[in-house]
Amino acid sequence: MAFPSSEELQTLITPVASQYNMDVERIKITKAGKKSVVAIALDSDSRPTLDELEEVSNEISALFDEHEERGELNFGAGYSLEVTTPGIDHPLTLPRHWRRNRGRLVTLTDDNGNKTQWRIGALSDDEQEVALISHEPKGGKNLRVDSVRVSDSVRAVVEIEFSNPPATEAEIAEEPFEEAMKRREDNK
Known part of the structure; x- marks a missing residue:
């Protein structure tokens, strides 16, 4: 199986983010050598705290690992997961x-x-x-x-x-x- 696309990951993580009343604003995948980086920006009406982001990050990581073990995802040699908020420079589009x-x-x-x-x-x-x-x-x-x-x-x-x-x-x-x-x- 090929490295997952942003769209595939969006479909997979949206239910997890929704459990925390968060929206997936952006997914950026950077393939880099042995470890790729999967950066996910989440936001909510109440501004996610660092503790909430850590909790969601742990759930997403476990979800990715489960899907990789079943052969449904393939991150190659590995990946680093970054879960954050969109940042001040994120354009207002919605x-x-x-x-x-x-x-x-x-x-x-x-x-x-x-x-x-x-x-x-x-x-x-x-x-x-x-x-x-x-x-x-x-x-x-x-x-x-x-x-x-x-x-x-x-x-x-x-x-x-x-x-x-x-x-x-x-x-x-x-x-x-x-x-x-x-x-x-x-x-x-």
């Missing part, structure tokens, strides 16, 4: 990514390479759009509220902040989507 980062600062890069920074607000009820809040121009006193479709081709990455967000931005970020959109209409 509704759950936006929901989990509500209130945080995000940089959006459009197809032309133009970048803008916004604070993430609420998702719409159908989870197709997300509210965005920004001071315009940068550092100005006027708040701008807008939205973006989750499926749009913009690249969105969370930014690290070293200070508390402006109170008005944080307040709007906590508002329901429809309420934030009323502010957008009021500011036109």
Whole structure:
């Protein structure tokens, strides 16, 4: 049997991750000499702790070993398993990514390479759009509220902040989507 693909491993480990209310965000396989590396990024609404990640890692490792003993998986000479969270540079592409980062600062890069920074607000009820809040121009006193479709081709990455967000931005970020959109209409 050939070395397993990311898709095969995804199918195998998703039930284990689901038991811990976690989602498999990424699987990266690096074939390297005697020992290959299987890196799995997991996330959840409540941010996994190191203890939880260790527990899931132990279960996944045991699962891989069982399947390898039965001849259903073949990691060659061996593998190292890394289980972690996606990290701050993981792009926001799904509704759950936006929901989990509500209130945080995000940089959006459009197809032309133009970048803008916004604070993430609420998702719409159908989870197709997300509210965005920004001071315009940068550092100005006027708040701008807008939205973006989750499926749009913009690249969105969370930014690290070293200070508390402006109170008005944080307040709007906590508002329901429809309420934030009323502010957008009021500011036109």
